[in-house]
Structure formats: structure tokens, C-alpha cells
Amino acid sequence: MAEASAPASSANLGAGFDTLALAIELRCRVAAAPSNDWQIEHVGEHRPLTGSQDAVLAAARLAVGPEHPMHLTVDNDIPVGRGLGSSAAAYAAGALAAWRTTGVEPTPDRLFCLVADLEGHSDNAAAAVFGGLQTVDVAGGNHRLALHPDLYPVLAVPEVMLFTNDARAALPTSFSRDVVVRSVQRAVALVEGLRTGEPALLAAAGGDEIHEGPRSKLNPIAADLIEAAQNAGAGFACWSGAGPSVLAMVTATGRGEVVAAMELALGSRGVILTPEIATAGIE
Numbered sequence: 001m002a003e004a005s006a007p008a009s010s011a012n013l014g015a016g017f018d019t020l021a022l023a024i025e026l027r028c029r030v031a032a033a034p035s036n037d038w039q040i041e042h043v044g045e046h047r048p049l050t051g052s053q054d055a056v057l058a059a060a061r062l063a064v065g066p067e068h069p070m071h072l073t074v075d076n077d078i079p080v081g082r083g084l085g086s087s088a089a090a091y092a093a094g095a096l097a098a099w100r101t102t103g104v105e106p107t108p109d110r111l112f113c114l115v116a117d118l119e120g121h122s123d124n125a126a127a128a129v130f131g132g133l134q135t136v137d138v139a140g141g142n143h144r145l146a147l148h149p150d151l152y153p154v155l156a157v158p159e160v161m162l163f164t165n166d167a168r169a170a171l172p173t174s175f176s177r178d179v180v181v182r183s184v185q186r187a188v189a190l191v192e193g194l195r196t197g198e199p200a201l202l203a204a205a206g207g208d209e210i211h212e213g214p215r216s217k218l219n220p221i222a223a224d225l226i227e228a229a230q231n232a233g234a235g236f237a238c239w240s241g242a243g244p245s246v247l248a249m250v251t252a253t254g255r256g257e258v259v260a261a262m263e264l265a266l267g268s269r270g271v272i273l274t275p276e277i278a279t280a281g282i283e
Contacts, residue, residue: 001033002100006092007278008078009085009127010153010247014208014238015186020145021085021127021134022247023278024153026077028089030056032097035071044075046086055087056094059118063095064102072097081161083241088124091115096282111282112142121164124241131281133194148197152255153277154248155240156225156262158270162218167242170215179209193236194249202235202249212239219243224265232261 006028011021029044040057048054056074064070072094078086092115099106108129116125126134126142133147175183186205193201206226216223222239229237229248237248250258255274263272 001031002097003029003031004093004096004100005029005283006089006096006128007131007281008089008275009124010083010155010240010245011085011121011123011127012208012211012239012241013190013247014212014236015183015190015205015210016123016135017183017208017210018121018123019135019187020190021123022147022153023127023131023134023281024084024155025276025278026084026273027278028056028074028076028078028086028093030060030093030097031073032060032070032101034101035069038066038069040072040074042074042076044077046076046078046080047074049080055090055118059091059094059114060098062118063098063106063114068098068102070098070101079157079245081163082157083162083239083243083245084155084157085124085128085241088115088119088121088128091118092125092128092282108282116140127278127281129281131278135191145191146195147277148195150197150251151194151235151249152252153275154229154234154250154255154258154262155273155275156229156246156248156266156270157273158221158244158266160244160269162242162244164242167211167215167218170218171211172214175210183208183210190236197235197251199235205236206230206238208238211242215239215243221266221269222246225262228261228265229258232258234258
């Protein structure tokens with residue numbers, strides 16, 4: 001038997017659309033053992049949706065080939081369909097556990113390539129495999145970015161789901177030059193603000209027009225949650241992935257006020273989570 005785990009992730013981070021992702025310490029854990037046929041058992045709170053592909057099983061079969069059947073046990077802490085990178089984590093943990101069962105310890109780069117191909121989003125794949133704050137480049141590579149140690153995540157996770165394909169369909173096919181320039185300005189401010197913790201830079205990074213604005217009708221509660229977080233002192237707040245979850249980055253001293261404000265805005269329509277940043281990816 002072998003085990004593996006991979007963390008959740010908040011991708012995009014506003015202006016970092018399809019480019020940035022932050023690993024979050026909520027994990028998909030997989031145990032794998034040789035079997036006479038392929039079997040999978042989900043024991044955790046969060047499970048694949050009925051009728052959907054089982055990401056853990058798909059990745060494990062791809063990693064070792066269908067001729068090496070296994071029994072897979074999955075314990076998943078990551079809410080599904082909420083913009084928290086659950087599929088990337090499932091692909092990473094499933095493939096790695098299967099490889100380890102056959103005595104193979106793949107390089108992180110090999111695992112990243114497999115997850116990125118399955119996931120279709122290299123930003124989530126990078127965070128799941130490598131942890132921390134990740135960016136992906138035009139050549140498909142990934143790079144770890146500096147993150148100020150005094151910044152902590154707060155997540156508002158609505159009970160409703162918003163699927164990536166639906167969110168993608170809401171995006172325009174072109175943008176004006178002014179929108180593009182403002183988006184570049186926000187992205188630069190965001191990367192430097194996350195590195196330095198400078199409040200003015202983090203404030204300047206908010207308000208994405210590339211994906212959050214066009215998708216706002218699909219996720220109307222996001223604007224209320226972001227406003228609540230910012231009014232309570234959050235340095236930065238944005239959609240997590242394609243939503244509906246919202247991520248706020250806060251200081252340790254301001255965390256309680258932001259949590260209280262987001263709880264008030266969300267009400268009984270979901271939960272507020274305060275996980276740590278996953279400095280390690282796969283384990």
C-alpha cells in the first residue's frame with residue numbers, strides 16, 4: 001500500500017487569470033493498494049458529483065496503466081465545485097499514490113505535466129504539486145513566487161456550486177485596450193503586494209475586469225463577500241478560481257474581524273474557512 005496527498009488551491013487571484021494560484025491547506029488524501037480489479041472507495045466528506053468522472057481513478061489509471069488494477073481509498077477535505085482546485089488535487093494525489101504503489105517516485109515535474117494535461121489549468125496543477133504561491137509561464141513552466149509571511153487566507157465557501165465550464169462560457173472573446181492595461185497594472189500590483197504585504201499595492205490589485213466582472217451575474221454573492229472583507233480590513237479579496245468561493249488575504253491581527261464580516265455577509269448560505277497556506281504541495 002502507498003499513500004499520497006495534495007492540497008486545494010485558489011487560482012486566478014483576481015488579475016492573475018489563468019496565471020497565479022495559491023495552495024491552501026485542505027487536502028485530498030489517497031491510499032492505493034494492488035487489487036484484482038480497479039476499485040475506488042470515498043470515505044471523506046467531499047465526494048465526486050454523481051455522473052461525473054472520478055478524478056482520482058482517472059489519474060491513477062493514466063499513471064500506471066489499466067493493466068495494474070488497484071483499490072483506491074479517498075479522504076477528501078476539499079469542497080467540490082467551489083473554485084478550490086478539488087480536481088487538480090484529486091489528479092495529483094491519485095496519480096502519485098498509484099505510482100508509489102508500483103515502486104515509482106515520479107519527479108514533481110513529471111507529476112505536474114500529468115496533472116496539467118488532465119486538469120487543463122496549469123495554475124491549479126502547479127499549486128497542487130508544488131505548494132505555495134505559483135505562477136505559470138507561456139512555455140507551460142511553473143515558478144514559485146514570494147509570499148509575505150504575515151498574510152493569511154480566509155475563504156468564504158457558498159453552498160451553491162459554479163462549474164468552470166459555465167464560468168468560461170460567460171467570458172467575452174475580446175477586451176478593450178484600456179481593460180487590458182488596467183489588468184496588467186493590477187497583476188503587477190498583486191504580485192508585488194503579496195511579496196511585500198504593502199497595503200496600498202494590495203488595494204490597487206483588486207477589482208478584476210477580465211473574468212470576475214463578466215461572471216458577476218453567475219455569482220452575485222461574491223461582490224458582497226469581497227466588499228465585506230475589504231470593509232473589515234482585508235488587504236485583498238477576490239474570487240477563488242472560477243467561484244463561487246471568495247478568498248481574502250488578511251493579517252493575523254485582522255483575521256477575526258474579516259471572518260466575522262464574511263460570516264455576516266454569507267449567513268447560512270455556506271461556511272467560512274480559515275486554513276493555512278500549504279507551503280508544501282504533494283506529500
